[in-house]
Amino acid sequence: MPRGRKRDLIIKGFSKLLKEDKLRIVAELMDNQVETIELLKSFWHSDVSKQKIFDEFSENTISNFYIPYGVAPNVMINGRTYLVPMVIEESSVVAAASSAARFWSEHGGFHSEVIDIKKVGQVHFLWKGDVGKLKLKFPELKKRMRKATARITENMEKRGGGILDFELLDFRDKLDDYFQIRVTFDTVDSMGANFINSCLEEFAEELKRFLAGDEAFKGKEKEVTVIMSILSNYTPQCLVKTWVECDFSELENLDEDLTGEQFAFKFHQAVQIAEIDTYRATTHNKGIFNGIDAVAIATGNDFRAIEAAGHTYASKDGQYKSLSHVELSGNRFKFWIEIPLAMGTVGGLTSLHPLAKHSLEMLGKPDSKELMMIASALGLANNFAAVRSLVTKGIQKGHMKMHLFNILNHFKATDEEKKQAQRFFADKKVSFVSVKDFLEKIRNK
Ligand code: MEV
Numbered sequence: 001m002p003r004g005r006k007r008d009l010i011i012k013g014f015s016k017l018l019k020e021d022k023l024r025i026v027a028e029l030m031d032n033q034v035e036t037i038e039l040l041k042s043f044w045h046s047d048v049s050k051q052k053i054f055d056e057f058s059e060n061t062i063s064n065f066y067i068p069y070g071v072a073p074n075v076m077i078n079g080r081t082y083l084v085p086m087v088i089e090e091s092s093v094v095a096a097a098s099s100a101a102r103f104w105s106e107h108g109g110f111h112s113e114v115i116d117i118k119k120v121g122q123v124h125f126l127w128k129g130d131v132g133k134l135k136l137k138f139p140e141l142k143k144r145m146r147k148a149t150a151r152i153t154e155n156m157e158k159r160g161g162g163i164l165d166f167e168l169l170d171f172r173d174k175l176d177d178y179f180q181i182r183v184t185f186d187t188v189d190s191m192g193a194n195f196i197n198s199c200l201e202e203f204a205e206e207l208k209r210f211l212a213g214d215e216a217f218k219g220k221e222k223e224v225t226v227i228m229s230i231l232s233n234y235t236p237q238c239l240v241k242t243w244v245e246c247d248f249s250e251l252e253n254l255d256e257d258l259t260g261e262q263f264a265f266k267f268h269q270a271v272q273i274a275e276i277d278t279y280r281a282t283t284h285n286k287g288i289f290n291g292i293d294a295v296a297i298a299t300g301n302d303f304r305a306i307e308a309a310g311h312t313y314a315s316k317d318g319q320y321k322s323l324s325h326v327e328l329s330g331n332r333f334k335f336w337i338e339i340p341l342a343m344g345t346v347g348g349l350t351s352l353h354p355l356a357k358h359s360l361e362m363l364g365k366p367d368s369k370e371l372m373m374i375a376s377a378l379g380l381a382n383n384f385a386a387v388r389s390l391v392t393k394g395i396q397k398g399h400m401k402m403h404l405f406n407i408l409n410h411f412k413a414t415d416e417e418k419k420q421a422q423r424f425f426a427d428k429k430v431s432f433v434s435v436k437d438f439l440e441k442i443r444n445k
Pocket of ligand 1: 090283284285286287288290385387390395
């Protein structure tokens with residue numbers, strides 16, 4: 001435990017301090033104050049204007065946290081081939097995605113279709129009144145809510161989106177006096193969180209004005225308690241389906257001990273296990289999000305929102321299940337994913353983060369639907385690679401091979417030692433201990 005400044009110290013007004021002062025306060029918590037400041041500053045961008053962009057993304061920024069920016073080549077989707085940017089720290093993910101993408105590029109590529117791009121927002125409120133009256137008046141209220149947000153929705157409507165529908169939902173059987181106005185939106189190419197939330201807060205105000213001013217409502221009916229107005233990150237209607245398919249014979253070379261048909265059978269079993277067992281489903285879906293999150297981060301999208309929606313969708317039938325599925329029919333293997341992906345290609349970080357902007361340019365400036373297809377294809381690619389390894393040689397061989405450099409770096413191996421280790425471990429199992437032993441041996445020579 002580092003000594004220095006007391007760890008339970010409450011710091012008032014921290015956010016108002018200069019960056020250098022924040023850095024100094026953080027360093028005071030550590031034993032090695034000079035090195036701490038040097039370390040954190042060494043990750044500042046040398047171009048002050050670029051650093052300023054990063055500083056302003058968040059509050060209390062004192063440094064940048066690097067994560068590798070990689071590329072998965074040969075990702076063929078609906079006949080078009082992409083180089084897909086992936087931001088991820090886990091050593092084997094880009095390699096796994098690339099190898100699956102290469103395999104499928106030679107077997108028809110990924111096929112993908114966006115089912116819909118609707119998003120949802122909610123005004124949650126408590127009201128003690130005659131629900132029949134409210135239902136009767138709801139068409140009028142809807143018109144008023146649209147009017148109240150006309151300024152906000154103007155631009156979105158020009159781009160082909162806007163408010164799609166309003167619903168009044170009565171939840172009084174679950175919570176006293178609780179109602180909800182559920183609104184569906186089309187936010188076109190933006191993720192649309194700010195747009196949706198701004199509209200919702202206006203709707204809530206309009207609801208209060210409407211009930212207070214309309215003669216149909218009397219006494220207590222004029223009062224409403226708005227609890228909150230916020231978008232839902234559950235987007236089951238912002239959905240994409242992506243699949244690969246081939247004859248069993250095309251799966252022949254995926255493992256030296258299995259025929260194509262045997263491979264298809266084992267793969268199918270593995271996916272079915274993820275459909276019936278929650279423990280396995282969670283890991284299975286984590287493998288899918290390895291690919292999806294990496295694309296989401298590289299393109300400046302909100303990966304927490306995407307994950308939240310994905311996991312909820314995985315539970316839509318009452319039990320958490322695999323997001324991907326397999327069908328074997330005749331001699332055909334079909335592997336697909338259906339997943340909600342609320343992604344944007346305009347607004348938010350997509351143009352503010354220089355590398356997110358670059359990623360989208362590298363992908364040929366896709367619209368949100370195309371980006372949904374790309375991200376889901378990477379999710380499926382990573383899932384295919386993981387399950388392929390699991391049902392054949394096991395995950396550790398490939399995983400630890402990619403992890404070799406991390407272990408070597410842990411032991412501060414020189415470039416020459418790394419070269420020797422790569423040669424030595426080319427046909428051997430990598431483990432923390434085996435690398436340690438290897439380094440000890442060559443260092444003691
Ligand atoms: C590791 O990041 C992901 C896997 O565990 C996924 C899976 O088990 O399917 C390999």
